[in-house]
Amino acid sequence: MDNRFNHKTGQYMLKFSPRNYLGEEDFMVAACNETAYRAVKIWPYWQHFSLCVYGPRSCGKSHLAHIWVDRIQKSLPRPIPIPILPAHRVNMKNINKLANENDFLVIEDMDTEINEEAFFHLYNFYNIPGKYVLFTAEQPLAKLPLRLPDLKSRLNIVPCIEIMQPxxxxxxxxxxxxxxxxxxxxxxxxxxxxxxxxxxxxxxxxxxxxxxxxxxxxxxxxxxxxxxxxxxxxxxxxxxxxxxx
Known part of the structure; x- marks a missing residue:
């Protein structure tokens, strides 16, 4: 919070920093995002170990990721840390540690340049019962300009749900x-x-x-x-x- 004295009114003006409300009760469900919201909500009954929510910037993808994380936390006997990482931070140096220490993972901004070899291994590490990944992107994963055919074929089958413009x-x-x-x-x-x-x-x-x-x-x-x-x-x-x- 910041403040400033207004000489015209003789009063202090207060400026509050915007707060990010990321609880499920704060998510506004509408026609443009209802399908994505319901897809996240039906976990753990996903048909695939992973899901991608894609759509334009600031449309609520990260908010849905936090809702998913909260839903997982509430299903467990005790809370555990669940990483929410930008895609560019996944690499061959940390992929083994990520996969071994985390059954749940959120990978955001898949549209950025990614380490394709690391994501190939990530897919294989998580493609087993009890491990899940939620991806976010601005476009479906099938449209990513990937060079590695084996990774492209795997990401092509990840269910992708769109959040449309409002x-x-x-x-x-x-x-x-x-x-x-x-x-x-x-x-x-x-x-x-x-x-x-x-x-x-x-x-x-x-x-x-x-x-x-x-x-x-x-x-x-x-x-x-x-x-x-x-x-x-x-x-x-x-x-x-x-x-x-």
Missing amino acids: DDEMLTALIAKLFNDRQIIISQEILDYILKHTERSFEFVSRLIAEIDDISWTNGRAVSVPIIREALKNLTRNQQMELFI
Whole structure:
């Protein structure tokens, strides 16, 4: 939490760091993610030892991974550490240790460059009763540009469930949640304005709310339509600049 004195109002303004609520009760189930949510929830009755949840950035893949981990913890006599690792950290130096010490594993961001030999061994290590892996990615594993045929053939049979871009109902709930995470109260007018003018993507909405919060805090002003316009303009300009990087 940060604070700043507003000389116009004679009051201190408090800025709360956004909190990540990753419990199952915090996950917003909608048409775009219901299939993925139910697929995670039916563990341990998966038909395969692994599952991949894929979709656009900021769509809730990591949230589902934490729900899965929590579900496992509640099924065990005592809690155990369950690693949640980015895919690029899996290599030939740590694969044996990972597999020997962990019956459950979450591997995120499979779209990044991976050590294919290590993942070939990981697949074989976990393809036995009682061991499970949850993958996350932005695309199905079958579309990864893999060079190792044996790994590609194995990942092609991993069930992959998509989280799609949000509809208006989901966007409305997401906008309200992101402001609530920052302990910012907004009016229905503000919510409707954002919904009307924002891009229809999880990532853009997340960046927009962060930009609105930063502008509001920097200028010592409550969230308003002019601030939203400024935030939208900033993000649009940043996106255009990224095209030339």
